[in-house]
Amino acid sequence: MPKQTPSQTVGPYFAYGLTPQPYGRPGIADGRIVNETVPGERIIVTGRVIDGAGKPVIDSMIEIWQADAQGRYAHPADGREADFHGFGRTGTDETGTFRIETVKPGSVTGSDARPQAPHLNVTVFARGMPNHAYTRIYFSDESAANESDAVLGLVDAGRRGTLIAARQETAGGPVYRFDINLQGDAETVFFDP
Amino acid sequence: MKPNTEYTRRDWDSHPPYIVPDYKSTLLRGPKKPLIPIPHSLSELTGPVFGHDKVGPLDHDLTKNGVQNGDPLGERIIVTGRVLDEAGRPVPHTLVELWQANAAGRYVHRWDQHNAPLDPNFFGGGRTVTDAEGRYRFITIKPGAYPWGNHHNAWRPNHIHFSLFGPSFVTRLVTQMYFPGDPLLEYDPIYQGIPEVSRSRLISRFSLDVTEPMQALGYEFDIVLRGPRATPVDED
Ligand SMILES: [Fe+2]
Numbered sequence: 087m088p089k090q091t092p093s094q095t096v097g098p099y100f101a102y103g104l105t106p107q108p109y110g111r112p113g114i115a116d117g118r119i120v121n122e123t124v125p126g127e128r129i130i131v132t133g134r135v136i137d138g139a140g141k142p143v144i145d146s147m148i149e150i151w152q153a154d155a156q157g158r159y160a161h162p163a164d165g166r167e168a169d170f171h172g173f174g175r176t177g178t179d180e181t182g183t184f185r186i187e188t189v190k191p192g193s194v195t196g197s198d199a200r201p202q203a204p205h206l207n208v209t210v211f212a213r214g215m216p217n218h219a220y221t222r223i224y225f226s227d228e229s230a231a232n233e234s235d236a237v238l239g240l241v242d243a244g245r246r247g248t249l250i251a252a253r254q255e256t257a258g259g260p261v262y263r264f265d266i267n268l269q270g271d272a273e274t275v276f277f278d279p
Numbered sequence: 280m281k282p283n284t285e286y287t288r289r290d291w292d293s294h295p296p297y298i299v300p301d302y303k304s305t306l307l308r309g310p311k312k313p314l315i316p317i318p319h320s321l322s323e324l325t326g327p328v329f330g331h332d333k334v335g336p337l338d339h340d341l342t343k344n345g346v347q348n349g350d351p352l353g354e355r356i357i358v359t360g361r362v363l364d365e366a367g368r369p370v371p372h373t374l375v376e377l378w379q380a381n382a383a384g385r386y387v388h389r390w391d392q393h394n395a396p397l398d399p400n401f402f403g404g405g406r407t408v409t410d411a412e413g414r415y416r417f418i419t420i421k422p423g424a425y426p427w428g429n430h431h432n433a434w435r436p437n438h439i440h441f442s443l444f445g446p447s448f449v450t451r452l453v454t455q456m457y458f459p460g461d462p463l464l465e466y467d468p469i470y471q472g473i474p475e476v477s478r479s480r481l482i483s484r485f486s487l488d489v490t491e492p493m494q495a496l497g498y499e500f501d502i503v504l505r506g507p508r509a510t511p512v513d514e515d
Contacts, residue, residue, distance in 0.1 A: 091504070092480060102388050115327075202320060216309075
């Protein structure tokens with residue numbers, strides 16, 4: 087049987103390959119996961135990627151994979167018709183900040199057949215990361231659902247907060263703040279799915 | 280896909296650790312707390328599906344997709360191979376993205392300050408979708424080595440960056456393809472950070488069969504992603 091091909095870092099120069107829009111080339115996705123017609127609550131998710139010295143990581147990329155507002159994924163394993171593709175990809179800027187425009191996902195059934203709390207699935211890539219890292223973004227206004235979520239239940243209570251984006255109401259609509267700390271006391275919980 | 284299918288786990292005997300001390304920027308960027316294994320729900324068993332609509336007619340041909348006033352300089356090569364899962368089954372219709380330096384070892388990226396020439400006719404990025412047998416094929420220019428700041432006289436071996444999705448969010452892979460016989464591999468902490476048993480999987484094979492007379496040298500590079508693992512079905 088063949089064995090898994092080893093992972094390697096995206097390096098510092100992935101942008102023109104993976105997020106090439108600033109180079110005048112079409113990309114496969116960007117930080118805007120929805121268009122005007124997709125149903126659901128419009129949200130912005132933004133935050134910074136931060137290294138172990140507290141410095142912004144200006145050459146990282148995050149990808150988002152999410153269900154639509156009804157909790158449906160656009161994939162044959164789900165099988166239902168989803169409202170959108172549900173994939174986003176964006177680099178961090180010179181302040182280490184990323185920004186995602188999307189709709190809040192609905193609940194997705196867990197592996198134990200119970201509903202999971204709404205969440206975005208996230209991968210983090212960067213120069214200096216030989217492997218990408220997996221995490222999830224949960225939502226602060228879903229405290230009851232978060233309380234009973236099976237995946238959050240696998241995480242020490244003291245670290246769960248690193249997975250929960252804080253909701254703020256702004257003139258432009260709800261904005262969720264989610265920083266990704268690669269190391270340190272507040273290191274974001276990373277999964278090994 | 281059957282509902283009780285899971286994917287195999289990341290094989291940490293094959294992948295580098297997050298922190299490779301000789302690769303200095305990993306020291307502040309690699310997670311240090313243990314990763315938490317999670318079961319596979321639809322969130323893990325699904326993932327983005329990209330069709331041919333995301334791929335333009337010249338996207339697989341880097342000798343053509345950046346042309347402004349002539350052919351790019353350098354050694355033309357063909358890079359082809361199959362995307363497979365761990366059971367050896369092809370991964371069909373999956374997106375493969377690629378990016379690389381030009382023949383002089385210079386990237387188009389706006390931050391690349393290497394004192395080597397840009398090639399006005401070479402962009403260095405491309406993408407394609409595997410066919411029904413999991414096969415992909417790129418035409419490009421052999422990338423040059425380039426210096427980096429990791430340590431005194433550090434040079435990256437010739438390499439091509441690859442990005443793949445596979446059938447689910449957990450089969451995602453970003454890697455680098457290297458060339459056989461490159462003397463820089465021995466000194467490269469990014470390559471050397473991979474466990475010894477699995478390193479050579481990233482070295483492409485020169486192939487005279489793939490080589491086209493009077494046209495381009497051929498290299499083969501197969502990529503193995505995590506595969507479905509059937510779990511016993513609990514009938515009740
Ligand atoms: Fe590179």
